[in-house]
Amino acid sequence: MRSAPQGEPVSVLDRILAILEAVRESHGTTTITQVAVITGIPKSTVSRLVGDLVRRRYLSRSAGGVAIGLRLFELGARASTPRRLSAAALPVLAELFNATGEHLNVAVQEGCDMLSVVSVRGRLRPVPSRAGVRVPSATTALGKAVLAFTEDDLVLRGVIGEFDPGTRHSYEKELAGVRAGWVAIDRCETFPGVVGVASPVLSPDRIPVAAISVAGPVTDMDPRRVAPFVRHAALALTHRLALQVA
Incomplete structure (x- = not known):
């Protein structure tokens, strides 16, 4: 050279x-x-x-x-997302933990995975995930909550592209239900014996920024009972992040 x-x-x-x-x-x-x-x-x-x-x-x-150009601003905003999320999520997670006592996560999408940004330990042992750990978007409640609201076809194809037609149809139907109810459920699809419930955190223009979840033992955590708490927490975090931007 x-x-x-x-x-x-x-x-x-x-x-x-x-x-x-x-x-x-x-x-x-x-x-x-x-x-x-x-x-x-x-x-x-x-x-x-x-x-x-x-x-x-x-x-x-x-x-x-x-x-x-705008692309550099976008990359800078994404780099700051974990830090902003952590600061905004802590009081929300404290309230959610008091209501459920279960394992909590706030995660962002990275490719075909969800990357945990903040994690609070609950009853589950061993802990299914923690901050800095990736979990698959396709099966986790966190991933489904984000995928249901994403408008990026490349992301969706990357996650469900290898599904057979029947599985893809069922999955798309499940995502439509998540959009309608703002709650996604993982019924032991990712971790044996662990059920997860998640709700999306959206930007002011309804772009998924992250998701917040509660995970607990399938034997005695009723998804229907915790769903309203998770949905309320996600809306609260959405509101807190919007105030940071305003």
Whole structure:
């Protein structure tokens, strides 16, 4: 690999990062020429890479040049979601634990899995999941609660794409029921002997942000009894997150 003259970034990744940093440091809009001067990257290369970044929404183009695009803001918002969720969820989880005494989780979707962000131990031993652990979206109440409200066909296909037609039809019917009642149930599908009840946490424009769940032993936790508590907790968390944005 050749050496970079005057500190010019060599690899494609280095060049892309240098361009993004130069645009960010402009605190507004900058030009291709200015980016080339700041980074030491040939102007033709900057123009080509900026074009790719604009197409992918990492940068946006205007009459004055280029600026940071919406995709970077979206990624930044997603990175802060676990921290915001944790802060907003704690009082909600305290109330839910007092009402149920069972194992609680708040989780976000990551690919075909749900990633636990906050977990509160209940009666279950061993603990079925904890913060930082992934569980499958397809079978868990957490995953069903989110999938029922997602409008991303790629996500849905990734989860149910390999289902046979009969299973897919039954699953889609179950998700329709979740949308109607705002409650999803996992009847020992993920962990033997463990029943889970979950409800979605939505953004102001009804995009699923996370889900909150209660899990307990199938022998003596009635999903119908805890469902209203879970639904109330999810609505409370939805409201708290909306206030953070407002």
